[in-house]
Amino acid sequence: MIEFLQMLYDYVNYLGAVALFIIGLHTVVTHSNLIKRIMGINIMGTAVFYFFIAIGNVTGGLPPILTDTPGEYINPLPSVLILTGIVVVVSITVYSLSLVIRIYETYGTIDQDEIAKINERENADD
Amino acid sequence: MIEQLPILNLLVLLSTALVIPLFKKRTFNMTLWFGFFTLFFVFISSIVLTYHVYVHGAFYYHLGGHAPFLGIELLIDGFATFFTTFVLGLLILIYSYSAGDATEGISEKEYGRYYILLFILLFAMLGIIYTNDLFNIYVFMEILSITTCSIISIKRKKENYTSAFRYVMLNEVGSLSFLFGVALIYMITGFTNIGLVADALPDVWALYPANIILAVGFMVIGIGIKAAIFPFHVWLPDAHASAPSSSSAILSGIVIKVYALIFVKMLFRLYGVDLLTELNIPIILTVTASVGMVLGSMFAMAQKDIKRMLGYSSVAQMGYIVLGISLFSYLGLRAAFFHITSHALLKSALFLSVGAIIYKQKERRINHYDGIGKLMPLSMGVFTIAALGMIGIPITSGFISKYNLGLAALDANQTILIGVLVFSGLLNAMYYLPIIIQAFLKEPKTPVYMIKLEKIPLTMMLPIAILGLAILTLGIYPNLVMNLIDLAVESLGF
């Protein structure tokens, strides 16, 4: 039991990232509110980035900026990939937010289910 | 000098997109000609590249001159050059069409932006085909997903906003799943270069199987969503139906094919046949492809809007491509590649001719197409050729690809797949033939005010006619591209 808990403690970063990923995915899939779904995408994104950072981590390591301090540096590559990733997710967020504004202006709601209802009603009228 | 051509292609496309907003007065014609020259230059240079690769073999381009395990690497081989040339050639046709019909729902102020997005889209597609680095694929995939969504939503209608929103959400889930897969791969190999990862995987497979299984799952699902492979196709019909016609042709004809190409690249370059066979991926893919082929056609039959029908038909046709890939054999891959080219031509021809009809008649409902063949003989004629190709009638390119698929299935001893192919062809016939019959045999309902034969700008007519000819040419002389396809298949390690 202690060993298992110790193992969980060792893997806390990976497990946390996985949990956040699942929570984000759940938010995207189940919620009908569009802004909530965008938040879900953001949570998923940070979870993946967190996973990357956890891969690059070295216990007791130094930040990857060369100094005279003795010690091992952490793996710099994941951080670089993440810097790119963060900006990408922000761009997607901004784009979807602008879509939300337009959807609100044309439909008067930002709820996926209500939008589907409105669409159905209009198609029935044709 | 020839080694610089791939990067030059990318840079030329990119700078075109960047320079368009700098024009003080964005006149439509100027943008158009400027873009056309760019496309023409890139097309010529990619033909030169194809020839070079055909004669001298594949080569690598190391960005910044760094070794592949440090930096990013482009791989220019038969696979990349053939498909870039093909994509560019098709895009020139669609571009010329869009010069006449970009008006469909796009306001005049947006023309410039539409072409900026188009060039960035092309940049991303070329980049994604050239690159040999997993993370670079992710970055290009994101560029591709934003541009595809925005060329849908640039048409300011409300259904465009909702379908673009659904598309962007699913796309992002797909991209992040792919990135998670990349993380899992990076965790055990320490590389993002596809070649190096592929070398390392067999050793790692024994140590950390959980990583690889999860990574395969995430990556297949991620790209599956983007390529609209069967269970993940929900976004496609809405998105493709609501976009402007030229965009629909690009989305349905080219973009999902590019994702299919990444799918191929990932399966065969990254994981390799042995590992995937051990994970039973071929069987899973075969089953989903067969189900997708049948169900996609069935959904298509139920549609009243012609563009939605074409969208569902794309889902079914992606099934054919995945079926060819899932056989994991030389013949299967060859058939899949031929179907990618042939379906890109067919679907573009269908969307463009339907676009011409919508441009003229402002009508998208199928049951209002009575007698349209008499009013617009050329558009409807090309529509007929392409529809016959979809069904798989001889002398069209669709027949050759189905024939090749059948051969590949026989070669793999899976005779049941032939039954599925024939059944799916019958289903195709059931929804394409009525339109043709209706268009040519019935009398037009409202002939009074448009009795004149079609009067459509030459820039729109010419691409449609060329596409129709190309379909027939490929149907009669398939060997025109077969050599290049063989080269492409061989470059994947068969």
Next chain:
Amino acid sequence: MDDIIVKSITRIIIPFVQLYGIFIILHGHVSPGGGFSGGALFGTSLILYTLIFGVDKAQKKFSHRVSEIAESGGILIYLSIGVIGIFTAGYFLSNKAAGFPLGEAGSLLSGGMIPLLMIGVGIKVASTMVTLFHTLIMEERL
């Protein structure tokens, strides 16, 4: 907001935030930070200006034309520095091989093309953030 205190404090703070943003962009190669974070900080200062003084005033300072030029210009700087590499070293985006002076480690003028690229990225990110904010909060009007 018409509060005089808020306005004066913002007037004092904004130059410092912008200076800090520029500092982070220029010191990207010797300390944490770089084009993205610095550009985002610089953009945030302009967003603050917009929040306090209103969109109209902010748009006078940062018009559509300026933002268009800054956006394309940032990437074009990046590209043109990369293209130098093609001519001198044979590879796009080469640094040392292309003959950029590496300088003394740890000083501001080191790293060859790295600070130059960071400046391009910083311009791009800052202008993008501001333009996005303006576009998103602006009510539709003619």
Next chain:
Amino acid sequence: MRKWALRILFFMLFMLMSYSVLQMPGDIGLDSPAYNEATHHYIEESLGETGAINIIASILTDYRAFDTLGETIVLFTSIIAVISILRPSAKPEEEEAPTDG
């Protein structure tokens, strides 16, 4: 009902992934497979090859500068997309009532 089914499904997915995660290389540090010769090369040689003491900056804008280019293009695309959606169109367009297809 559907809500709970989905919750259970996601929980099972979580358990599955956690189970797999526990079999992954956990030795965070110098022995982990990701800390390979490429990492050592970045740490030891980057100063000589790029002249920047911030390794992240040297990878970001030298070794993998093409990714950064791609990323600025993502930003560029997103802003073009946002403007194309939100910026008011020309005056005559505006007076037209939104038409339905």
Next chain:
Amino acid sequence: MGIVNLIIVVLLIVCALAIEKMKDLLGAVIVFSIYSLLMSVLWLVLKTPDVALTEAAIGAGITSILFIAIIGRTERFEK
């Protein structure tokens, strides 16, 4: 250091669940901002200052501002 890490991870999960549960979108955005800040602190703990700085500026700063701007233009409560 491990304990700090653990606490932050637990807080992150709590924040994520709160974002999912909250009906008030403005509240959810504020929690999201806290989430981003926590994430950037966590990345600082994991010795990646560059990423932490970027996340603090972009994730906690600009994304939250944009979310709030959008909520101001649309609805505040989820149905």
